[in-house]
Each structure stands twice: as structure tokens, then as C-alpha cells.
Amino acid sequence: MSTQQFEAEGRNETRVVRLRKHGRHLVLPVLVLVALAGFGGYFIGNLPEPWMNVAALVAAPVLGLLLGVLPILSWLSTRTTVTTRRLIIRRGFLVHHRSEIPLGRIREVRTRRGMVQRMFGCGDIELLVGVDHPVVVRDAVRPQLVVDALQELIQVEFASERGAWNGGVAAV
Secondary structure, three states: OOOOEEEEOOEEEEEEEEEOEOHHHHHHHHHHHHHHHHHHHHHOOOOOOHHHHHHHHHHHHHHHHHHHHHHHHHHHOOEEEEEOOEEEEEEOOOOOEEEEEEHHHEEEEEEEOOHHHHHHOEEEEEEEEOOOOOEEEEEEEOHHHHHHHHHHHHHHHHHHHHHHHOOOOOOO
């Protein structure tokens, strides 16, 4: 978890956490790619009919792309960043979607962890933002640490907004 300073809306903003889904989502695509490489190397050219060799030569890269490369690119193209002022969710490989949620709009932070998620030390983080549907960060690594950081940042943001409303004097 590195920090990075950048200027946003005239105020300094620091990146606190950058997240991706847990790396266990990469195990199956990598195993598929390794298996396809092994089977392709062994069977292509050794099948009894020429059409079977051509079919295997075409099917192996197509399956590798669909079952191996695309899930890896999907994992790489989804990222969540928490800064001192907002939460930024970026998704998409060819078409990019970016959502920014100011920390002042987040009303409640929840975690949900299934049995497999608990075994791998990850979980879902659910953010309640007003009356909108909750925003869910899926399979975040160390979700309790992220939730603690979010709650602390939300409290600081709330206190700074409250201080601004009281004419610059923070109420205790």
C-alpha cells in the first residue's frame, strides 16, 4: 500500500489504498493456458486425420484466448483506489468505466466474507451511498484493514465538513 500525492480540486489528495480482486482468480486461467500449451504441443501434428490437426490448431488458441487471456485481462483492468477524499473504481479493458464516490457521501461500510473468502483472507466490501444501490468492491484482500481505513477517512472527512459548516471552527 503505497501513498502518492496529487492535486485534486485545489487540495492535496493522497492515495491510501489501491486494490484489485484477490489473485486466486488467476489460478484457473493460468492452469488452462498451461494445459492447452501442453495438449497442443503433444497432440497437434500427432492426430490421425489432417482435419483433426487443423481443428486442434484452430481450437487451442481460441480456447486459450477465451478461457485464459480474457479472464486475466479482466482481472488486470479492474482496480479500486481509496484516497483521502474519494473512492475511485475503474473497470473495463476496451470500454473504460470510472466511478468516483466522495467519502462524504458514504454512509455505511459493511463486509461480507464467505467460507472460501475467509480461507484466502479476502472479502466483499459494501458501501452504502445515500439512497442509491450499494457499491460493492468484490474480493478485496484484507477487507477489515480496508474497512478500518475507510471508516477513519470518512470520520476525518465528516469532521472537516462539519468544521467548515460551523464557520471553520470544529465542534468537539
